[in-house]
Amino acid sequence: MSATAKSDSFRVEPVPVRLEGCSKTFGNGARALEPLDLTIRGGETMVFLGPSGCGKTTTLRLIAGLESPDPGGRVFFGDEDVTRLPIERRNVGMVFQSYALFPNMNVAQNVAYGLRVRSVERRQRDRRVDEMLAMMQMADLAGRRIDQLSGGQRQRVALARALVVRPRVLLLDEPLTALDAKLRDGLRLEIDRLLRGLGITAVYVTHDQGEAMALGDRITVMARGRVAQIGTPQDIYFRPADAFVAEFIGTMNRLPARVDDGILQIGSLQLPWQGPAGTTTVLIRPEDVRLQDDDGVLTGMVSVAVFLGDRTRVVVDVADGSSIIVDAPGRTSVARGDTVRLGFDPARLLSLPDRS
Amino acid sequence: MAGGSRGPAFWGQLAFTLLVCLMLVSPIVLSLLAGVTQNYFVGIRSGVTLRWVEEVLRTYSGTILLSVQIAFACLACTLLLGVPAAYVLSRHQGRATRLVEELLVMPVAIPGLATALALIITYGGFGDFRRSWLFILVGHVLFTLPFMVRAVLAVMNSVDLATLEEGAASLGAGFVRRFFGVVLPNCMPGILAGSLMVVTLSIGEFNLTWLLHTPLGKTLPVGLADAYASLRIEIGSAYTLIFFVIIIPCLVLMQAVARRGAGSK
Numbered sequence: 001m002s003a004t005a006k007s008d009s010f011r012v013e014p015v016p017v018r019l020e021g022c023s024k025t026f027g028n029g030a031r032a033l034e035p036l037d038l039t040i041r042g043g044e045t046m047v048f049l050g051p052s053g054c055g056k057t058t059t060l061r062l063i064a065g066l067e068s069p070d071p072g073g074r075v076f077f078g079d080e081d082v083t084r085l086p087i088e089r090r091n092v093g094m095v096f097q098s099y100a101l102f103p104n105m106n107v108a109q110n111v112a113y114g115l116r117v118r119s120v121e122r123r124q125r126d127r128r129v130d131e132m133l134a135m136m137q138m139a140d141l142a143g144r145r146i147d148q149l150s151g152g153q154r155q156r157v158a159l160a161r162a163l164v165v166r167p168r169v170l171l172l173d174e175p176l177t178a179l180d181a182k183l184r185d186g187l188r189l190e191i192d193r194l195l196r197g198l199g200i201t202a203v204y205v206t207h208d209q210g211e212a213m214a215l216g217d218r219i220t221v222m223a224r225g226r227v228a229q230i231g232t233p234q235d236i237y238f239r240p241a242d243a244f245v246a247e248f249i250g251t252m253n254r255l256p257a258r259v260d261d262g263i264l265q266i267g268s269l270q271l272p273w274q275g276p277a278g279t280t281t282v283l284i285r286p287e288d289v290r291l292q293d294d295d296g297v298l299t300g301m302v303s304v305a306v307f308l309g310d311r312t313r314v315v316v317d318v319a320d321g322s323s324i325i326v327d328a329p330g331r332t333s334v335a336r337g338d339t340v341r342l343g344f345d346p347a348r349l350l351s352l353p354d355r356s
Numbered sequence: 357m358a359g360g361s362r363g364p365a366f367w368g369q370l371a372f373t374l375l376v377c378l379m380l381v382s383p384i385v386l387s388l389l390a391g392v393t394q395n396y397f398v399g400i401r402s403g404v405t406l407r408w409v410e411e412v413l414r415t416y417s418g419t420i421l422l423s424v425q426i427a428f429a430c431l432a433c434t435l436l437l438g439v440p441a442a443y444v445l446s447r448h449q450g451r452a453t454r455l456v457e458e459l460l461v462m463p464v465a466i467p468g469l470a471t472a473l474a475l476i477i478t479y480g481g482f483g484d485f486r487r488s489w490l491f492i493l494v495g496h497v498l499f500t501l502p503f504m505v506r507a508v509l510a511v512m513n514s515v516d517l518a519t520l521e522e523g524a525a526s527l528g529a530g531f532v533r534r535f536f537g538v539v540l541p542n543c544m545p546g547i548l549a550g551s552l553m554v555v556t557l558s559i560g561e562f563n564l565t566w567l568l569h570t571p572l573g574k575t576l577p578v579g580l581a582d583a584y585a586s587l588r589i590e591i592g593s594a595y596t597l598i599f600f601v602i603i604i605p606c607l608v609l610m611q612a613v614a615r616r617g618a619g620s621k
Contacts (some may be wrong), residue, residue: 066522088525098516100523104541113537114527165527 014043022073047216093162296341391593468563511546538547
């Protein structure tokens with residue numbers, strides 16, 4: 001897709017999207033989304049991330065116009081209130097998990113569909129379809145039937161079809177979920193390059209944290225119909241707002257700790273601490289824990305060591321019966337049964353308000 | 357089934373299958389032959405002739421035309437009623453639509469005679485309507501509509517119509533445009549299969565029609581029954597021959613469509 005993505009004919013004015021008090025209750029009384037206020041900046045890629053049933057797809061469908069919010073909720077594109085507009089009048093581009101390509105049309109006809117609906121005159125239509133297919137490196141597939149395409153090719157046609165109409169907002173609903181892992185990585189890079197090249201406002205729904213981290217300018221982590229945290233991938237990863245986010249994103253260790261008289265005690269480590277006395281939980285990422293020969297904060301026995309090439313993932317059972325996961329450099333040589341000491345920089349410790 | 361090692365079981369089965377086929381096919385062949393035989397009681401030795409076929413065409417062309425007319429009118433009605441009905445049933449799945457789906461089978465499950473009697477009891481008083489071919493048409497539509505709805509519904513449920521429509525809507529297409537540009541083309545195999553089924557069933561329908569018809573408005577199968585009951589067996593057989601000429605292409609097409617539908621999955 002490379003630099004051609006900057007082609008002027010596809011450049012769009014970035015439009016911000018704003019949700020005001022949008023909740024969604026389905027006919028059977030199930031609350032899919034608690035009242036939500038959210039602003040997606042113009043040109044930004046916002047990822048909705050969460051487990052299934054967290055409300056991320058419902059939110060996307062509210063923005064798309066495929067669902068309408070409960071009374072009182074409002075959706076804005078820029079300054080325009082689009083709450084009452086059905087999807088066909090919102091000028092959005094949408095990429096579906098199942099692609100939703102029309103089996104009765106070939107690749108070029110699929111891509112041309114939105115232009116035909118908009119009555120773009122034939123010569124211009126053909127030119128824009130050709131340009132789009134060239135940009136997606138699919139010019140040679142123009143005449144193919146949909147059932148002759150691979151999954152990755154279908155996904156590109158779906159992207160091309162959504163983008164060729166120059167939508168105000170591009171909405172992607174788990175677009176890579178149906179693809180195999182290797183293809184997914186490749187397409188993820190392509191989508192990333194494409195979105196940045198176009199500067200279009202994009203909303204991307206996924207349950208895959210890797211995708212979310214790679215693509216999102218900001219990520220909205222959702223759980224049970226609520227927003228758990230909104231922030232940049234770094235915010236979400238390094239400063240999780242609550243236990244759910246901490247556990248959902250990446251791998252997190254819980255360290256057993258006690259607070260007494262303003263001192264936090266973890267193994268042999270003592271830190272000044274503010275907070276109520278008693279047992280508490282502090283968190284640390286596997287890559288922030290070191291295996292060391294001398295002192296260390298905790299001592300334990302290796303129960304699993306898996307060599308992953310770039311790193312070795314070691315699971316260490318410590319005294320109180322909990323296990324701590326450590327990402328050590330690839331060249332670390334430890335074996336099951338070894339006694340190791342664990343150390344870490346106190347600045348890398350995370351504590352969370354006890355909400356869960 | 358590796359070649360060369362076919363045991364007695366294989367040959368026994370083959371012989372049995374052929375015997376059954378022979379039993380099924382011979383009456384048809386004999387009947388067709390009777391239609392072109394000079395004198396059935398003498399046998400095929402009496403000579404081959406198209407005389408009976410011509411006679412049937414002369415006397416019964418009205419019934420043949422009426423049958424074809426009713427079949428296509430019936431097709432038009434079931435398309436106009438059945439396709440939208442199937443669409444609604446497929447898009448709004450719930451308790452109510454399931455009930456409707458079940459109810460749709462009723463005309464098939466109830467004997468045609470009963471349906472016909474019900475129609476006569478209810479509408480028999482409207483003399484002009486009772487006497488016109490439209491009365492038969494109503495019966496045929498009642499009888500064939502479920503087949504159309506089922507055929508279309510099966511295809512609609514297999515293509516994830518909802519998502520296709522959402523895709524079209526996201527590209528700016530309103531309902532009418534979506535329906536004709538995306539929904540209908542992608543349901544074509546079902547519509548085609550349903551159409552052939554309806555035409556075939558309507559042309560061959562006897563139960564209902566026998567009660568619904570008037571002496572001036574006979575369809576092909578009713579005429580056929582008359583011919584066998586009151587005329588030379590050669591004429592009845594020639595009539596059957598004509599019926600086959602009309603119905604067999606429909607059946608062959610139906611098979612072809614069904615196969616193509618299965619092949620594209």
